[in-house]
Amino acid sequence: MGKVAGVRVAATGSYVPDQIVTNEDLAALGCDSEWIVRRTGIRQRRRAADGEATSDMCYEASVRCMEKAGVTADQIDLIIVATMTPDHPTPSTGCHLQRRLGVTAPAMDVNAACAGFMYGMITAAQFIAAGNSKCALVVGADLMSRTVDPEDKKTYPLFGDAAGAMLLVADENATEGILSYQVGSEGCGGEMLCVPAGGSRTPLTPDTYAKRLQYLTMDGRNVFKWAVRLFAESAKDVLADAGVDSSELDMVVLHQANQRIIDSAVSDLNVAPEKVFVNLDRYGNTSGASIPLAIDEAVREGRMKSGDLVLMCGFGAGLAWGTALMRW
Template sequence: MLKPSGVGIAITGSGSAAPAEIVDNQKLTQVVDTSDEWISTRTGIRQRRLATNQDSLTALASVAAQKAIAMAGITPSDLDLIILATSTADDLFGTACKIQAELGAHRAVAFDLTAACSGFVFGLVTAAQYIRTGVYQNVLLIGADILSRWVDWSDRGTCVLFGDGAGAVVLQANESDRLLGFELRSDGTQNNCLNLAYQAQPKELVDGVAIGHGTYQPITMNGKEVYRFAVQKVPEVIEKALFRAEITVDQIDWLVLHQANQRILDAVAQRMKIPNDKVISNLALYGNTSAASIPIAIDEAVQEGKIKHGDIIAASGFGAGLSWGAAIFKWGRNEEC
């Protein structure tokens, strides 16, 4: 976490976007054996936004990005770097460059980062390092996913959970560092708990040479294990990030967790003794949008006037990998803005 003296980061803009199509729990009863009560009591989700076959990750991410850039008071040509946190790129080779072209950010380097539902937090820390080392001044970080592409719609244990969307923030060089502390973790021994895995079908290419030729399979998840993991590990990683930030939990203004399940949000807040009125939750309207969930929640809270300049936010992402992390930061450039 070392940085040149006087070089810090500030998060100066946010934006979000979601598909127009809304599918509530009642509509899902036409697809799978479930009910509004079954879904809402177990997850807190009441509806989700789903991309149609005409929608693209590039388009959603670009809309969110344009809003964040406008709020930051810069133009796309001011951007030095674009990081796209996603697990569902339009192109397996990467989608960040397509977004760069769509925005007209001709000066920006662009690349994808894959860390599933932890992607936004991992991307935030990654972006900060480029600024702290003095390499770049203006970075666009996007979290975006279209998980509906990879859901098994006959599996009621997973299909009710996920939605599609995009959120973005702009990070800029700042005299004071507004990223107060962070902690990132991974545990590959639990990788099988949540997967969107490639499954090869053997194909004999030439005599004696069989290659794998297949596609990715729908999402599989051990819900009980993921719940247990999140409730245990998320408070720990937030506490570690708070320690690095040299602040206490009572100084947090807002807790913004990956929007996976309302029971997880409630359990983490209860364990950390954070009042419910400090917990940002919008998963009832969007479901689990993976890397997009934290930036969408932040942007909505900013637009609603909840999050204000100088507020201290504790954000934590967790999910496939398994991976998890937390970042403690102050919103905006300075308290006087």
């Protein structure tokens, strides 16, 4: 548990590719449209264009965020990109983004999958609190359509491509900032969400390609059970640490993985459904982009305003999670 004062969100921005893939479009792959809606709540998702990479989506989201904040490249002094789908194993996607934006600052990637943005945001906040950054750009982005097996009819329909950005700035008047946060991991469950091949443990070979081990595998049933338990415990811990009752929350933004997980979380937390932002139906699970994409939409729709108490939680492969309560 921890807290970070003196930090404020200057602006948010997001980007989704133009191509919309509906459940009906996936019928040609043998996917059942009604099953997808009934089991997940997803009706469509976005797919990146051929030749479009994760850093391209990061760039678009970052430019929109910077324009909203009125911040120029020379003012940014830290870039953190949360992604599990980098352009290359190395250099980092953060460095690709830094070069394209024309920023002169340290840049790095964080890989905590669907919890990645929360890890990145909390890390950036700590840089600011330590006096080592005054304007940090945090981006969550994943190009999941190339990470999931098109032949996996239960997993492929769940994911989409997107990017979301947030500018965190030092502000001595932001006496609350992040009121409480928790990050954690349970590596014993790593096999439940895993890309088996492509690393030093199991390099890519003709054999691993033939076995389709370059794609994400998921034990959906057990991931669902873990996510429901994890959010209930983590949210209660963070709220208790901050001395805040769930009735005081103005907005709850969860990782957009599954509508049933979100519904269960709302029930456990005893929060009114209208205080829980959902865009899962239109974008699917966008992994590291999920939370910043949802936050940016909530802000643009006027559902989040200065002074609001916002609870955020990301959870996924690792297994890893990050939960934070922030004064907007």
